Amino acid sequence: MKLKIALSKGELYKNSLKIFSSAGCDVSELSGDDSRKLIYRIESDEIEYLVCRPTDVPVYVENGAADLGIVGKDVLMESAKNVYEVLDLGFGGCRFVLAEPENGHELAERSYTHLGHIRIATKYPHVTEEYFSDKGMQVEVIKLHGNVELAPLVGLAEQIVDLASSGRTLRDNKLRIVETIAECTARLIANPASMKMKYERINELTGRIHSAILQ
Amino acid sequence: MAIATIPAGLRDILPPEAGELRAIEGSLRDTFSAFGYGEVVVPSFEYYDSLATETGERFRRQMFKFFDQDGRIVALRPELTTPIARLAAQRLRESELPLRLYYSQNVFRQQPPQRGQQREFKQAGVELIGEAGAAADAEIVTMMVESLSRCGLQRFKIGVGQIGFVQGIIDELDDKVSKDEIREALLAKDLVRLTALTEDLGEAGKALRSLSNLRGEAVFDEASKFATNARSTEALSNLSKIISLVGAAGLSDWVVPDLGIVRNFDYYTGAIFEGFAEGLGFPLSGGGRYDTLTATFGWPQPATGFQHGVERLHIALSLENSVSAVPQSPTLITGTQNKDVLFAVAASLRAAGLSTRMTFADSSAEDARKKAAELGCIVVFADASGTAAVFSPGGDSSRGVALDQVAGAVEKFSVQLGAAL
Numbered sequence: 131m132k133l134k135i136a137l138s139k140g141e142l143y144k145n146s147l148k149i150f151s152s153a154g155c156d157v158s159e160l161s162g163d164d165s166r167k168l169i170y171r172i173e174s175d176e177i178e179y180l181v182c183r184p185t186d187v188p189v190y191v192e193n194g195a196a197d198l199g200i201v202g203k204d205v206l207m208e209s210a211k212n213v214y215e216v217l218d219l220g221f222g223g224c225r226f227v228l229a230e231p232e233n234g235h236e237l238a239e240r241s242y243t244h245l246g247h248i249r250i251a252t253k254y255p256h257v258t259e260e261y262f263s264d265k266g267m268q269v270e271v272i273k274l275h276g277n278v279e280l281a282p283l284v285g286l287a288e289q290i291v292d293l294a295s296s297g298r299t300l301r302d303n304k305l306r307i308v309e310t311i312a313e314c315t316a317r318l319i320a321n322p323a324s325m326k327m328k329y330e331r332i333n334e335l336t337g338r339i340h341s342a343i344l345q
Numbered sequence: 346m347a348i349a350t351i352p353a354g355l356r357d358i359l360p361p362e363a364g365e366l367r368a369i370e371g372s373l374r375d376t377f378s379a380f381g382y383g384e385v386v387v388p389s390f391e392y393y394d395s396l397a398t399e400t401g402e403r404f405r406r407q408m409f410k411f412f413d414q415d416g417r418i419v420a421l422r423p424e425l426t427t428p429i430a431r432l433a434a435q436r437l438r439e440s441e442l443p444l445r446l447y448y449s450q451n452v453f454r455q456q457p458p459q460r461g462q463q464r465e466f467k468q469a470g471v472e473l474i475g476e477a478g479a480a481a482d483a484e485i486v487t488m489m490v491e492s493l494s495r496c497g498l499q500r501f502k503i504g505v506g507q508i509g510f511v512q513g514i515i516d517e518l519d520d521k522v523s524k525d526e527i528r529e530a531l532l533a534k535d536l537v538r539l540t541a542l543t544e545d546l547g548e549a550g551k552a553l554r555s556l557s558n559l560r561g562e563a564v565f566d567e568a569s570k571f572a573t574n575a576r577s578t579e580a581l582s583n584l585s586k587i588i589s590l591v592g593a594a595g596l597s598d599w600v601v602p603d604l605g606i607v608r609n610f611d612y613y614t615g616a617i618f619e620g621f622a623e624g625l626g627f628p629l630s631g632g633g634r635y636d637t638l639t640a641t642f643g644w645p646q647p648a649t650g651f652q653h654g655v656e657r658l659h660i661a662l663s664l665e666n667s668v669s670a671v672p673q674s675p676t677l678i679t680g681t682q683n684k685d686v687l688f689a690v691a692a693s694l695r696a697a698g699l700s701t702r703m704t705f706a707d708s709s710a711e712d713a714r715k716k717a718a719e720l721g722c723i724v725v726f727a728d729a730s731g732t733a734a735v736f737s738p739g740g741d742s743s744r745g746v747a748l749d750q751v752a753g754a755v756e757k758f759s760v761q762l763g764a765a766l
Contacts, residue, residue, distance in 0.1 A: 193459075194626015214534040214557075317537060323621045323628065325557070326504055326603070333558065 136196035138184040145221040152342035197324035203314035217318040224295040226311035238288040251281035252291040279303040354464030373469045376492035377447035387428040393418040398641040407454040421453035434642035442475030470652025477647035482616040483590035497667040500623035506606030507584040513577030557605035622661035674722030675700035679708035697752035
């Protein structure tokens with residue numbers, strides 16, 4: 131019974147391969163550097179690996195086009211897809227943070243309390259809306275596609291919600307972390323129907339991956 | 346004028362798909378009738394308050410709402426179980442219990458449209474009202490299996506869970522523990538968060554983390570180790586009885602006990618069911634016991650039921666190449682200048698049970714012969730001479746057929762074609 135596994139290109143790719151390798155899967159074919167291949171069929175393991183953009187992994191898994199997937203918790207939180215979040219794989223650590231310009235706190239406070247309006251620039255509108263709505267705050271969420279640190283520096287927004295790992299990009303742009311919203315690592319996700327219909331295979335593989343992580 | 350279009354998430358259904366869906370619906374209805382269920386039909390829209398009782402937040406948000414003339418909020422039904430509970434409490438209290446009701450109607454939800462999930466789709470299902478106990482739930486499960494088999498679906502599984510088992514475990518947790526968060530994590534299928542929430546909760550925590558593994562034959566032995574209170578123990582006993590009765594009906598191959606199934610905690614009170622088809626990335630069917638719903642309409646009764654998504658079933662059958670073939674092409678009569686003959690011959694064919702399509706353009710016997718080959722159906726040409734020619738798509742023909750013999754000639758060719766197929 132074949133399993134289809136969607137892997138995230140980019141940051142998580144190498145560590146994903148390491149985990150599968152430690153779990154006893156043959157991923158030698160996928161380790162070549164410049165391959166443009168999108169599908170790797172490993173007959174010996176009865177696994178098909180799909181190489182996807184990180185934001186697309188939950189889409190493939192939710193629809194059942196992939197049984198399993200490896201994706202960052204940040205992508206998962208933003209996409210809010212109906213999938214099983216099976217394991218925390220431990221690597222790819224980063225966090226969602228709320229940040230503002232170093233001396234921008236007063237401006238942010240004033241905008242919200244006085245004018246009743248604060249603007250948050252972000253690549254992650256869903257996470258941002260959830261975060262503020264949990265706090266009972268109504269904010270204007272400005273969706274950007276990248277270099278979000280620029281926004282508060284030129285008056286587009288008072289604060290930003292962004293993904294940080296070392297925090298250097300924020301510091302370099304004279305932004306200060308106000309609060310950590312969530313810690314994110316790579317996760318193994320599964321399609322709910324596959325979990326039921328291919329239960330034994332998935333359970334066996336996740337067991338091996340779990341052991342590999344614990345080492 | 347621009348090409349007409351319809352709102353997103355809605356669709357027109359054309360032949361042959363509409364015919365295929367009807368055939369599937371027919372098989373489901375036949376199964377429900379075979380179990381002694383009677384059909385009910387509920388209105389397309391009702392007062393929002395009736396529909397919103399006990400249904401989750403998601404359905405409330407997703408309902409299409411509008412105002413009637415009196416300014417009251419009305420909404421299109423997002424599912425059938427609540428309207429039927431309302432109907433039963435309103436009209437069927439004096440009837441002999443239990444009520445066995447089935448339905449096959451469209452429901453409406455404002456959800457993002459995708460394959461197998463449009464904004465308008467058909468649910469076919471049953472409600473068994475007024476009967477508590479495992480036998481009633483087992484009846485529901487056997488109906489789920491038999492109805493899918495009758496449609497021709499082969500590779501599917503019905504998972505049977507029991508919400509009482511996990512509720513019992515959660516009940517035993519200390520009051521300090523955030524039980525709502527645990528339930529949320531279970532519903533969201535977030536096993537990572539569940540692990541974090543239950544790490545320090547000892548055996549109960551282990552039980553919660555093991556839920557998705559508690560399935561299959563060994564489940565009762567495994568799970569009984571975790572059942573520390575009456576609620577969990579009774580739930581296991583109930584599930585065991587259901588599985589046993591399903592086995593007695595010879596349907597064990599399609600049914601899996603699965604304590605990992607978790608559905609709306611406020612709505613379901615006992616056994617819960619989920620149907621999956623191989624190759625379909627989303628559930629095909631769902632249901633469960635819901636003993637508190639009719640009480641909200643003033644008539645407390647135990648109840649259980651299930652529904653299939655008809656379009657999803659169609660997709661599942663297509664994936665298996667098991668969709669029932671569309672009926673054979675009808676006989677086509679080409680027109681002559683004498684339309685009287687055309688109508689008379691068509692009527693005689695229909696009276697003989699032969700589906701017939703007429704064409705009104707003037708034509709010739711030669712055209713009729715070509716058309717038969719082109720369209721792959723039998724073509725009859727009736728002209729002013731008082732006789733007809735019958736052409737088979739394979740090349741055979743009969744000429745000079747008396748008009749009252751045409752039906753017989755067509756039937757003969759039909760049988761030959763049927764044999765050839």
